[in-house]
Amino acid sequence: MDPKPHPPLWPSVAAFAILYLVWGSTFLAIRVGVAEVPPFLLAGIRFVIAGAIMYAWMAARGEPSPTPRQWASTLLLGVLIFVVDYGFVFWAEQRVPSGVTAVMMATAPVFMALFEITILRTRRLTARLTAALLIGLSGVAALAGVGTSGAIDRVGALALLIASVSWSFSSVMTRKLPLPSSKLMSSASQMLTGGVLLTVTAGLLGEFRDFRPLKVSTGAWLSLAYLIVAGSIMAFTAYLWLLHHYSVTVVATHSYVNPVIAVLLGYFMGGEALGVRTAAGTALVLSSILLIARARQPKSAA
Numbered sequence: 001m002d003p004k005p006h007p008p009l010w011p012s013v014a015a016f017a018i019l020y021l022v023w024g025s026t027f028l029a030i031r032v033g034v035a036e037v038p039p040f041l042l043a044g045i046r047f048v049i050a051g052a053i054m055y056a057w058m059a060a061r062g063e064p065s066p067t068p069r070q071w072a073s074t075l076l077l078g079v080l081i082f083v084v085d086y087g088f089v090f091w092a093e094q095r096v097p098s099g100v101t102a103v104m105m106a107t108a109p110v111f112m113a114l115f116e117i118t119i120l121r122t123r124r125l126t127a128r129l130t131a132a133l134l135i136g137l138s139g140v141a142a143l144a145g146v147g148t149s150g151a152i153d154r155v156g157a158l159a160l161l162i163a164s165v166s167w168s169f170s171s172v173m174t175r176k177l178p179l180p181s182s183k184l185m186s187s188a189s190q191m192l193t194g195g196v197l198l199t200v201t202a203g204l205l206g207e208f209r210d211f212r213p214l215k216v217s218t219g220a221w222l223s224l225a226y227l228i229v230a231g232s233i234m235a236f237t238a239y240l241w242l243l244h245h246y247s248v249t250v251v252a253t254h255s256y257v258n259p260v261i262a263v264l265l266g267y268f269m270g271g272e273a274l275g276v277r278t279a280a281g282t283a284l285v286l287s288s289i290l291l292i293a294r295a296r297q298p299k300s301a302a
Contacts, residue, residue, distance in 0.1 A: 007245035015238040018230075019254045022238075024261025026231040027098040028270050030090055032223040036216045038207035039090035040083075044199030046224060047082060050232035051191030058185045066180050066189050073177035074189045075197075080170035082194025083201055088163035095156030097272040100143055102262030103282045104160040106255060109289040110136035111168035119172055132291035139284030142277055183240055191232065252293065256286050 033042045059065065066074060093101055110133055116123040123129065144157045180186040202208065242251045263282060266272035 012242070012245065015242050018235055018238040019242065019251075020257040021261060022230045022235040023254060024102070024258040025265055026227060026235075027093070027102045027262040028265045029223040029226050029231065030101075031093045031098040031266075031270060033220050033227065034090055034094050036220040037224070038202060038205075038211055039094060040087050040198050040202035040205060041207045041211060042224060043082070043086050043090045044195050044197075044202050046227045046232065047086070047191045047195030048199060049195070050228045051188055051193070051195050053228075053233060054184065054188035055192050058182065058188050063182050063185045064180070066185070067178075069178050070180055071189070071193075073179055074186075074193045076177070077170050077174065077190050078193035078197045080166050080173070081190065083197050084166040085163045085170070086194070087198055087201060088159040088166075092153075092156040092159040092163070095153035096160065097152070097266055097278075098270055099259075099263035099266030099272055099274070100152055100278060100281075101160060102259040103143060103278070103285050104140065104157065105164055105167075106259045106285050106289060107136055107140055107161075108164045108168045108171070109255065109292045111165045112171055113292050115169055115172040120175065128291060128294075132288050135284050135291065136288030139281045139288060142284060143281035183243075184237075187236060187240075255289055255293075259286065 030042075037045075089101060089105065096104070113123060113129060113133065117125055117129075140157075140161065144152060144154065180189065239251065239254075259282060263274065263278065267274040
């Protein structure tokens with residue numbers, strides 16, 4: 001049942017457009033940015049600024065700050081979601097096309113289903129779910145070009161798989177960790193903490209050493225601004241608004257649309273190849289997450 005049966009039409013259209021197009025286009029924006037700005041530093045700047053803006057907005061509205069226990073949970077998620085997930089994605093886009101990156105990250109439901117089986121025990125391994133998992137992993141193998149020549153960078157592909165696993169694990173852990181009741185405050189605190197951790201990581205990796213801000217092009221700075229304003233603030237606000245008005249199943253359709261948008265933008269605007277392997281891998285991954293979404297959970301978990 002939808003949370004609200006009659007959401008406004010045009011705000012709904014706008015919110016879905018933002019969710020589909022903006023989140024799908026962030027992968028190309030990342031690729032543009034990491035061409036000139038070190039990856040962990042670029043990610044750190046993005047989330048420090050976006051998190052600070054959202055945190056200040058929530059505080060101005062009177063939302064309570066996280067408790068010490070909630071900050072501890074936020075710190076753990078900051079490592080899993082931002083340093084490992086986003087950090088590896090930004091780093092991998094120096095090696096892997098943006099469209100392929102988006103499709104590789106779309107495998108998150110595959111790993112999330114595995115964690116729901118092994119950790120939360122809210123799913124059981126049915127024949128349909130087994131088929132979905134195998135199809136998803138086959139899509140990854142197709143994208144990585146296992147057993148073929150001309151494959152994408154293997155180290156980059158491995159980094160993306162680790163990022164997807166980390167995001168999936170953190171998503172499962174959010175159901176067990178104490179976090180602020182306000183989703184916006186929870187997101188803001190996670191972004192801010194994650195951004196600080198990413199910036200520290202950039203320093204430890206020596207990314208500040210050769211970074212020359214004055215030599216960065218206008219295009220790279222614009223991509224960063226786009227990631228902050230559109231990718232982090234606007235898109236996430238639209239996402240929460242849609243969750244308030246539509247069912248999770250309807251909102252989750254962005255999981256199918258974002259990779260397609262990313263692949264098309266990478267091809268038409270980024271000069272990325274769109275071969276048989278990319279098309280086949282994309283089709284397999286999207287089929288997998290569709291089957292996972294449709295797989296029934298046991299009644300005890302409902």
